Amino acid sequence: MIIPWQQINGETLTNLLESYALREGTDYGEQEVPFDKKIESLRSQLENGDIVIVYSELHESVNLMKKEEFKASENEQL
Template structure:
């Protein structure tokens, strides 16, 4: 089930963002980004609609994933 980020309490949203960034592990990009930068980038992806918050009733868990992985669209497909 997709949960609109606007309906999540601000403190809860921040905790979720931080948790997801911590789980992502090491960044092997061309430059290392700070934790705060990664959290802010993930928040911007939520706000732009590129990522969504999902709740799994089966696993009783919450995560932030690419919107395309939930909608079944291939990246770049509308």
């Protein structure tokens, strides 16, 4: 289920973005990107609709996904 980012408290949204950016395996290319720039980039992608916040009832977890990946996973389940 997609959770609209606009409905999330500002501090909670920032914490979610920071948590995602800190996860191992988040790749930003060959050059290291400052942490605040990573957060800014994630926020911009959310605002543009490139990524979405997804809640998994099965796993009781929240994650960020590319919008296309989410749509593809939804189609697979049908």
